[in-house]
Amino acid sequence: MVFLFGPVIQAQETDLNVILQMIYSFAFIIYLFYAQKIQTFQMLRQIEVTLRKIKNLKEEARNQTIKTLVEIGKPSGDIAPRVDRFMDFFGIGLENMDPAGIVDKMDHFLKTSKHIYEAEVRVLAPNATPTERNNLENLIEVSQALNIYYKVIRHFYLLGKKTMNIYIIMQINMILPQLIQMVEAYSSGIQAFQEGMPIGDGVGAIVAAKLMHGYPQRDIAEEIVAAEVPYEGRTLIVFKAKGPGGSVGNPDEGLINILNERKGKVKIIITVDAAGKLEGEPVGQVSEGIGAAIGGSGKEKFKMEEVTNKYKIPMHAIAIKQGMEHVVAPLVEPLFDATDKAVESVKRIVMEYTEPGDTVVVAGIGNTMGVGQ
Amino acid sequence: MGEKKGNMASAAGMTASWIAYAAILIVGLLSLFSLYMGFINYAENVDIAIIYIFIGAAGFAAIGYMLLRGKPNVAKQEPLDVKKVEVYTTLECPKCQQKRVRDFKRGDFVFKDDEPCTRCDGMMMITKIARKKEEEKKKEELSWL
Numbered sequence: 001m002v003f004l005f006g007p008v009i010q011a012q013e014t015d016l017n018v019i020l021q022m023i024y025s026f027a028f029i030i031y032l033f034y035a036q037k038i039q040t041f042q043m044l045r046q047i048e049v050t051l052r053k054i055k056n057l058k059e060e061a062r063n064q065t066i067k068t069l070v071e072i073g074k075p076s077g078d079i080a081p082r083v084d085r086f087m088d089f090f091g092i093g094l095e096n097m098d099p100a101g102i103v104d105k106m107d108h109f110l111k112t113s114k115h116i117y118e119a120e121v122r123v124l125a126p127n128a129t130p131t132e133r134n135n136l137e138n139l140i141e142v143s144q145a146l147n148i149y150y151k152v153i154r155h156f157y158l159l160g161k162k163t164m165n166i167y168i169i170m171q172i173n174m175i176l177p178q179l180i181q182m183v184e185a186y187s188s189g190i191q192a193f194q195e196g197m198p199i200g201d202g203v204g205a206i207v208a209a210k211l212m213h214g215y216p217q218r219d220i221a222e223e224i225v226a227a228e229v230p231y232e233g234r235t236l237i238v239f240k241a242k243g244p245g246g247s248v249g250n251p252d253e254g255l256i257n258i259l260n261e262r263k264g265k266v267k268i269i270i271t272v273d274a275a276g277k278l279e280g281e282p283v284g285q286v287s288e289g290i291g292a293a294i295g296g297s298g299k300e301k302f303k304m305e306e307v308t309n310k311y312k313i314p315m316h317a318i319a320i321k322q323g324m325e326h327v328v329a330p331l332v333e334p335l336f337d338a339t340d341k342a343v344e345s346v347k348r349i350v351m352e353y354t355e356p357g358d359t360v361v362v363a364g365i366g367n368t369m370g371v372g373q
Numbered sequence: 374m375g376e377k378k379g380n381m382a383s384a385a386g387m388t389a390s391w392i393a394y395a396a397i398l399i400v401g402l403l404s405l406f407s408l409y410m411g412f413i414n415y416a417e418n419v420d421i422a423i424i425y426i427f428i429g430a431a432g433f434a435a436i437g438y439m440l441l442r443g444k445p446n447v448a449k450q451e452p453l454d455v456k457k458v459e460v461y462t463t464l465e466c467p468k469c470q471q472k473r474v475r476d477f478k479r480g481d482f483v484f485k486d487d488e489p490c491t492r493c494d495g496m497m498m499i500t501k502i503a504r505k506k507e508e509e510k511k512k513e514e515l516s517w518l
Contacts, residue, residue: 188456196481196482198502329458331504336502370502372482372483
């Protein structure tokens with residue numbers, strides 16, 4: 001611009017023109033040296049705005065958790081300090097320098113963690129029923145997750161501010177939209193866990209419940225219930241986490257017990273679970289594939305794959321697609337309706353891949369909160 | 374909560390925002406002056422007047438950019454809060470197929486025998502629990518996808 005208008009300004013040599021030319025030159029020099037600094041400040045401000053929102057959210061989650069614990073559990077005395085202490089509860093990740101045997105260690109680790117949560121909730125909510133206790137465990141986990149998100153973002157914000165290192169600030173700034181999505185997803189679970197409503201992750205459990213409802217049921221593993229369902233001359237052994245409390249159970253142990261009981265005489269295994277959808281895919285789309293449809297730590301998947309490989313049983317998978325925002329939020333209608341489509345998919349796979357007299361195992365994977373059987 | 378929100382603003386953050394506002398004010402005044410000079414010089418010297426007007430317009434454009442760019446995208450989004458959604462429970466009588474829909478209440482779960490049927494002597498069972506449909510969002514021009 002200075003080059004463009006320079007000749008004109010020079011042609012009119014007035015004091016004002018000289019001042020304006022100086023201002024422009026000065027602004028140019030400032031921008032040359034401080035552009036990155038200005039960008040850093042802008043990014044810091046973006047992080048600060050988000051951080052304030054997340055702080056409000058995690059405090060709201062904490063307050064709601066305490067309120068629900070008091071309402072349901074009717075504890076004697078003030079539980080707030082104990083809840084605050086438990087908000088900082090952590091699990092030290094397993095050492096994987098020598099990964100052999102890490103799955104069993106993971107199993108032990110997860111069981112210890114579950115035991116700790118159960119014990120803590122028993123103290124915080126002494127009058128809660130087992131179902132309510134399961135839901136309260138989940139509620140505490142959501143509050144803990146929000147607390148962790150807040151602390152990690154705050155860490156990078158303060159570190160960036162202290163060092164004014166654009167690369168530290170940039171890495172948190174670039175993933176802010178995803179972080180907000182995750183925080184929103186967790187926060188939408190608070191209402192569901194407070195009230196014990198079915199959540200998006202529970203679609204697999206609903207499919208299993210629809211298949212096994214009305215048939216005699218028995219416990220086959222920790223928090224896992226199964227039923228034998230006759231269907232077109234075949235026997236379907238359907239299992240899911242025991243509801244209606246918020247639990248995912250130990251489906252790997254359930255499957256191992258069933259297969260060992262039947263000495264591997266099972267034609268196919270069908271796993272049904274919620275799966276993350278890609279942008280553009282509709283909520284509630286039912287897709288079919290092969291493999292173990294199960295998320296979590298990987299321990300369950302590993303054990304399921306191991307046992308099916310031992311008996312060489314084909315494993316079919318049915319995925320009910322949903323966004324991150326649906327996973328722990330109260331179930332949306334398209335997802336509930338998708339469970340009917342998934343039931344039809346299970347029946348079609350049974351008809352196409354098995355003969356009368358065969359046995360089929362159907363595993364409904366996911367959190368069974370708000371879902372009976 | 375509001376008080377806490379206010380307390381959260383760090384001193385550095387406040388300083389930064391005041392500097393930004395002061396810069397906007399100064400640039401605004403200079404731009405206004407430049408535009409004024411442009412208009413009063415227009416009759417006498419068109420070349421100089423155009424330069425003044427250009428500088429004034431550029432100044433206001435810079436202010437607009439600062440205001441828009443200064444507000445982060447995340448701040449423009451809906452405020453983050455613990456959302457409460459309406460959830461309904463559908464009950465059906467297995468005997469007479471009578472159907473009833475009511476608001477969800479704590480303790481409801483799918484396949485729970487909940488209440489006696491009002492039409493026959495059967496028990497109504499909860500067959501569905503789902504979130505009420507949100508208002509349909511405006512259809513985006515993405516149908517080709």
